[in-house]
Amino acid sequence: MNAAAFKANFKKEQETAGFEGYKGVMEIIERVRTEGDAALLSYTEQFDGQSPESFKVPKERLEESYDALSYEEKEAFETIRRRIEQYQLSIKYEDKAEGEFQYVYHPLEKVGVYIPGGTALYPSSVLMTVVPAIAAGVQEIHAVTPTFESTNITFAALYACGVENVYTAGGAQAIAALAYGTESIPKVDKIVGPGNYYVALAKRLLFGQVGIDMIAGPSEILIYVDDAVHIDAIVYDIFAQAEHDANARTFLLSEDPAVIDRIAERMDALIDQQSRSSIIHQSIAHNHYRIVDSRESLISLINDVAPEHVSIQHKDAEMIISNIKYAGAVFNGYYSPEAIGDYAAGPSHVLPTDGTGRFSHGLNINDFLTSHAVISIEKDTYGTIAPPAKIIAQREGLDAHHQSLDIRME
Numbered sequence: 001m002n003a004a005a006f007k008a009n010f011k012k013e014q015e016t017a018g019f020e021g022y023k024g025v026m027e028i029i030e031r032v033r034t035e036g037d038a039a040l041l042s043y044t045e046q047f048d049g050q051s052p053e054s055f056k057v058p059k060e061r062l063e064e065s066y067d068a069l070s071y072e073e074k075e076a077f078e079t080i081r082r083r084i085e086q087y088q089l090s091i092k093y094e095d096k097a098e099g100e101f102q103y104v105y106h107p108l109e110k111v112g113v114y115i116p117g118g119t120a121l122y123p124s125s126v127l128m129t130v131v132p133a134i135a136a137g138v139q140e141i142h143a144v145t146p147t148f149e150s151t152n153i154t155f156a157a158l159y160a161c162g163v164e165n166v167y168t169a170g171g172a173q174a175i176a177a178l179a180y181g182t183e184s185i186p187k188v189d190k191i192v193g194p195g196n197y198y199v200a201l202a203k204r205l206l207f208g209q210v211g212i213d214m215i216a217g218p219s220e221i222l223i224y225v226d227d228a229v230h231i232d233a234i235v236y237d238i239f240a241q242a243e244h245d246a247n248a249r250t251f252l253l254s255e256d257p258a259v260i261d262r263i264a265e266r267m268d269a270l271i272d273q274q275s276r277s278s279i280i281h282q283s284i285a286h287n288h289y290r291i292v293d294s295r296e297s298l299i300s301l302i303n304d305v306a307p308e309h310v311s312i313q314h315k316d317a318e319m320i321i322s323n324i325k326y327a328g329a330v331f332n333g334y335y336s337p338e339a340i341g342d343y344a345a346g347p348s349h350v351l352p353t354d355g356t357g358r359f360s361h362g363l364n365i366n367d368f369l370t371s372h373a374v375i376s377i378e379k380d381t382y383g384t385i386a387p388p389a390k391i392i393a394q395r396e397g398l399d400a401h402h403q404s405l406d407i408r409m410e
């Protein structure tokens, strides 16, 4: 497939996927809004096959989960936690005070965090969402996750980060619970975190009722390679993406058809040895594209599709990367595979998918701040800006505005 054919295909798929799921998710949201915990329980039974006695996880279960970790695991969490915190603090917005203006930032008060748990547990997503929130100064964090074992690695990670409010619920119903509040789960100001198709759609539909970070749905990667690339490394990069979810998408691009064929051959040879080979088979069957085209059209494709992850493993990486304008995150070179970004690089792995990188960005500390201007106009400035303001107010026919401005000019 070439770049133009791929672009058409990508857009068409997005539209179909969006349309089909709407009705079901809207119904889930409406029931949780009107019936609260009862609806949450009924959907948890239906979709997760679980009937938890209470949604809130007792603190002891979080602590037991953490205590069950090995020394190395505890150290791994702490090393990564510190690395993420350091990176996030380094990009935090700062208050500005200049002349008649101040621009000030404050942390959000109540944040809901979705930690996926359907087909895999993601302690890494705990770190990538909670650490930036805490670094921003958020006081109350409420985490939801469809994880029902009494102790588990997600709970351990939440405990390691100091989160006390954890609820076992998932999917669109958990998002609706955080957006409206139920008997067990409080309403929050903003919901962040990745999830599957239902989670992403619920966030999209509830934006406005609650803040959201972005649409972080099924994961995608676009890998751009030259003929000198380490073939098996690329194969594992592709599998790493594909094993997330049957809907995960992998795009392999090159100007060289031979390298694409060599990678495809090795994929065939290695796929059945993968522990998640059945998910990989499904996602590769429908969502793996091999694209060969010119340099120019490949770069314009990247900017048009704005993939969640772009991995450039090519001798001209610097030049190519300097032309990328829209992407969730760009991984430069052999030692920056996406897998290192998933766990430990520093920037959050919660990134915009499905083309939404054209207008949104990866989760970071600043997503947990809200800001406003403080306007303190002095008399002299007033004298220069009130007359043009009056002219516009007059044209809008808003007389009281005109008078409010005028009276101060006397």
Ligand SMILES: NC(=O)c1ccc[n+]([C@@H]2O[C@H](COP(=O)([O-])OP(=O)(O)OC[C@H]3O[C@@H](n4cnc5c(N)ncnc54)[C@H](O)[C@@H]3O)[C@@H](O)[C@H]2O)c1
Residues within 6 Å of the ligand: 043, 047, 048, 115, 116, 117, 118, 119, 120, 122, 125, 146, 169, 170, 171, 172, 194, 195, 196, 197, 198, 199, 216, 217, 218, 219, 244, 245, 248, 308, 349, 350, 351, 352, 353
């Ligand atoms: N973009 C990112 O930054 C990022 C990071 C980590 C994970 N992810 C993505 O998160 C996703 C995790 O998905 P998951 O499924 O493992 O876990 P999940 O927690 O997102 O979804 C599981 C929930 O989906 C609901 N559900 C399942 N089938 C349903 C149906 N037919 N109708 C309504 N609801 C249904 C269930 O309630 C279940 O609890 C993957 O797609 C992965 O790629 C993305």
Ligand SMILES: [Zn+2]
Residues within 6 Å of the ligand: 219, 240, 241, 244, 338, 339, 342
């Ligand atoms: Zn990944």
